[in-house]
Amino acid sequence: MTSPVKLYVYDLSNGLAKQLSQQLTGRQIDGIWHTSVVVFGKEVFYGQGINITAPGRSHHGSPLQVLDMGETSLDEGTFNEYLDEMRDHYTADKYHLLEFNCNSFTNDCIGFLTGGSIPGYIKDLPTDFLSTPFGAALRPTIDAMYRRPTPGPIPSQAPAAASPDLASSLLQAVAARAQSDISTVSPGAGLGATQTLAAPIHPSTNPASFNSLLKSHRAVVAFFTSATCPPCRMIEPTFERLAEEKGLTSSGHGRGAAFTKIDLGVGMSGSIAQEWGVRATPTFIFYLDGKKTSEMKGADTNELRTQVDLLLFQAFPPHPHTSISTPAIKAISLDPILFTQVPPLDTVLNKQNSFIDACTPWSAGESQAQAKVVLTSKVVPFLKARFAANKSATTDPVAKANSATLVSWAQTTSTLTQVLPVESIFPLVDMWRLAVLDQDVGQFLATLASSAKEQHPIFAFTAKAQAALNDGSAAAKSRGYILTVLRLLANAFCSKSLALLLLSDGLRGGMTSVAVASLLHQDASVRTAAASLAFNAAAYLQKERVQKVQSGSLLDGESENEDWEVEMVSAIVEALDREKENEEVGMW
Known part of the structure; x- marks a missing residue:
């Protein structure tokens, strides 16, 4: 027996994106999409963790669209077990409006239930938005909303051509609606998920979210791991320290790398591993401008640090000359010339x-x-x-x-x-x-x-x-x-x-x-x-x-x-x- 699977689509901007996107970004964006999965008579979505309500009864109100995603042959008990497992990964402190959001979650769920994925215009929206000058300028503001350690005003870095107050208000409204599990949010109130500093590691649980990460960051370090891998547990603290030291949250001036963790037992992570030929854990893959530059297998902490430093050097050379390919010069040994002959x-x-x-x-x-x-x-x-x-x-x-x-x-x-x-x-x-x-x-x-x-x-x-x-x-x-x-x-x-x-x-x-x-x-x-x-x-x-x-x-x-x-x-x-x-x- 099969059960129908629906995708409820909401516009977090309440129509403002459709009205103002051309003016602000130079591109028509019809909505800031939030999605949820409706199956087995309940609506499931991600915001303050994984939430479940009766269909159409969430704080988002009535959906703007209801899309038919096919049918699932799985039973409700199996789906509930899947949700219990995913609760450890889709937590409130990991939420990010661009990198790890409600659409990442629904894409995982749809993949688990039907083997499909959510529509491209929804899952690719962050990449489309960030490709505009307005989106690129607002990126630091959005990041600050999900990385500040205590409640406080969100810094506005909107471009001069747009109204900073309008941009800040729109962002605050979108973020509040995306994560709040109540119907109203006081103006200026801190968002629940930003009361503690989020980890500087972006989880990737499906190909769509991972590819979006590759497109939106110059340098990416991907850690393919699994819960049953002892070497993974050994090197994970080093990976976390590197993310704190050299990641986007601490490096400043846009010179950090995006660090992502891909647990092969979670969501559709296996599809990411298959796409990149990963067959063993731990495996680290280093990406520059969306292209794989190198790969490392095993739990060698010194080599991991060296590879991260090399990636950042390639991505953000301190001088234009350092980005020139000079294999002959780099092959010259820098070991000192020594006179070692032992005389009588x-x-x-x-x-x-x-x-x-x-x-x-x-x-x-x-x-x-x-x-x-x-x-x-x-x-x-x-x-x-x-x-x-x-x-x-x-x-x-x-x-x-x-x-x-x-x-x-x-x-x-x-x-x-x-x-x-x-x-x-x-x-x-x-x-x-x-x-x-x-x-x-x-x-x-x-x-x-x-x-x-x-x-x-x-x-x-x-x-x-x-x-x-x-x-x-x-x-x-x-x-x-x-x-x-x-x-x-x-x-x-x-x-x-x-x-x-x-x-x-x-x-x-x-x-x-x-x-x-x-x-x-x-x-x-x-x-x-x-x-x-x-x-x-x-x-x-x-x-x-x-x-x-x-x-x-x-x-x-x-x-x-x-x-x-x-x-x-x-x-x-x-x-x-x-x-x-x-x-x-x-x-x-």
Whole structure:
């Protein structure tokens, strides 16, 4: 036995839309449609949750139209069970005049009862309205009605061509009639469903509401889930946090994404999943301008955050250039160029000790013997243990830098840079060049910069390199020292804390002087090391910018260290113009 299914259609504007739509929107809109389903002798609709009345006895009065939607072979008990299930999803706080409304509910019900859907002119009305300049201008006002945490006046943002008072009054009347389950609403009274902040996630329970969401939002993140999926429950809190952080309710300036949750066991959500080829949960699909850009399966929270940031970056690039497709440039690795070769450490030590012995008279506070003991008994043993060639990367523990060793090494370095000529300390620089590849050493040097700058090896080495480059007569003798210092500075970029130190006001000037002069050096190996240092600095800054752009913290037109960047670029351009000898230099 079958039962007839009717669709009652009401005009929430009471004829005002038909009279004023052409004037306000430039398009004829015959009504602001509210619908309800009439079956089994009762009228069912969504407003303050799911409501049931006798047909034609709701606060909407008599329907403007009654449409025949066919017949259902389901019994009343099955329909009641369906409604009980839907009550958990169609709650008052989720109601939204454009995104999740009475027509979303009736479309689900019609689909469940008959397999059909409500007429297109009804379910597509929000998209049609928002496509007009007037509708687009009123979008923030409508959103505010469903997202404010406490009762209050609805902000009016109607376009200047229309009356703000008229627009606000019309909106208030439409919203009140849509959600109220009583026959009258006091003017200016807060709407019941807006007394608490609605979640920033739009449920989608049928293809019509989902497609409307895709059409009305630039960026959409869809979460396909199910009640029986444990991984879905694991990642759902992350999805909710992202919706709060990067959704339309909090991002401001229209730069957020619409986050929608599609529970495959609710309404016609299975049809959405089928349309987009979703066969497993959790699945996340990311849409830009209504088109699928990427898909993610599984409960990887880091990947989800990365994909959301990427979507927002594509949808709202901070500068027009960032929207240009540059696959070749994006494929370039931003990992630093490092000089990791481990020299024969005993040979390096003997060379440095011979330079110490040859230095007479010795005027520093630390004796020559003390300096040699630090290097022989502390520094070289640490480097041998830390960078042993035959050490297993998986089974052998990494040797840790002892703080006492590093402190005494820094003090000895301060002494040696004061008493030895520039051509006699490159073995010492080479030891540090290797050591800064260790993150603990990098952290130590970053901390030392704020507490004992006068004993800081990098400050001392950079200052002596500047002096050597400025002294033309010492160019030949200082070549090995300058080359090793450049490699040390390049290696420092493997540590974020050291990279920040090199780019800080205290050291950036010295590093820049050394890099710029070395880019024009007569020796090709020096130029190659300088080019590597310049690349590492540029790559580090680019990584920082990309992260800022993706997080939305880099403002339009914002630039860091503009004068310094111009100086570096000018030096690189001149170096490239001069480079005739070494192809490797030009490649960097």
